[in-house]
Amino acid sequence: MSHDHLTVVTSARWLADDLRAAGTIGIDQILGLDAPVLDGRTALWCSGAWALRLLKAGVQHPFLSAGPDWLTRVPAEFLRRDVWAGTIGRMPYRGEGKMFYKLAEHKHGDIPAGLYLTEDTFQRHVRNVFATADHVDELHFVGSAPMRYTREYRCFIAHGTVTAASFYLATLPGVNDSTATITWDAYNGEQAPDASRAAAFAQDVVDAMGADQPPGYTLDVGEDADGDWSVIEANAAWSSNIYHAPAAGVIDSVLASQEPGNNRWGWTPDALFFNRTQPLGGVR
Structure with missing residues (x-):
């Protein structure tokens, strides 16, 4: 139906x-x-x-959702960094130095996605937030080596095709090693930075994943200061902010992200x- x-x-x-x-x-x-x-x-x-x-x-x-560990299956050439996933109770040691961590399937105001000193720092923080709750160690996370993007874009996908894309964030150098950000709502739709290169890169990723992707979802992709592109994360299209993405293509992706008969991607x-x-x- x-x-x-x-x-x-x-x-x-x-x-x-x-x-x-x-x-x-x-x-x-x-x-x-x-x-x-x-x-x-x-x-x-x-x-x-x-x-x-x-x-x-x-x-x-x-x-439907790509799932908590889908990003780890994306070919390395599209990630340009180490990416790993698992549960809070079994977080692997990743050496010294700050790494990026986030909850994989949920958002929580007290557990922001971002850089943490060690995996133990993130693990202890999550456990402290949910100190009396059951199933804390079963929470899924995604970790990765840090990246610095100058521009970030959201791409909507339906049945193996990028159907819409939009700029959503630029990070610019400030003073004294600080940064400044410009978000999507600083522009109207016609003035927003062109997303065609982001869409083309995302299509390459989609083509490479073949059957290993849900019928509908979103890919966030970013460009760094050297002009190299990589995948940031995947999200459920049915809950993704549309920013300035063309509405018809967004709708195609949102509908595809709820097609029955795709239990693998539930x-x-x-x-x-x-x-x-x-x-x-x-x-x-």
């Missing part, structure tokens, strides 16, 4: 308006205070936290977050 409607769960009216402007599918916007009635033909754009609440309420929906929330989540009300 194909989707013929997209429900956007957000308080940001502009997001639904931007997607509606594509004119390719019926779109409505809800705040998501209660669980919507889903008939199998309605796709969703929503936050990961809201998706958790929907699933916790017992509503079945085919949210999003599996970490048990700690699932157990702590309050279900949505209004389920009938």
Whole structure:
């Protein structure tokens, strides 16, 4: 069954308006205070936290994700750095020096993605944040050697094709070794930095991955000061900020990221977050 409607769960009216402007599918916007009635033909754009609440309420929906360790399978030529993944309880020693760490499948305000002195520093921080919770050591993480990007872009993918792309962040040198950032909302859509080279690089990655990728997802890619490109991370299209990406291509990716019959790519929330989540009300 194909989707013929997209429900956007957000308080940001502009997001639904931007997607509606594509004119390719019926779109409505809800705040998501209660669980919507889903008939199998309605796709969703929503936050990961809201998706958790929907699933916790017992509503079945085919949210797809590349998974916590997909980035480690991307060929080294597209990563340009060491990347590893695992669980908090079994973090490998990666030597001295700061490394980049993040939770793989979830966002938490007290556990920011970023540089940590050692893997033990990140591990202890996560355990301290969830001091009394069960399943802490089962949380998935992604680690990598640090990279410095001058510009970063988001690329939306549907069925092996990059369907839309947008600039979202530039990092510029400041004074005394500081940096300054420019975000996507400093531009209107027509003035935003061109994303065609980012899309071309992302397409090379998609082609290289072949069947080892979900039907729909997003790739964040970056360019460094030497003009070299690499993959930053993969995200679920159904919860990814669209920035200035062309709406029609975004919609194609969002719909593809919820196609039924792709159990291999089904999003599996970490048990700690699932157990702590309050279900949505209004389920009938």
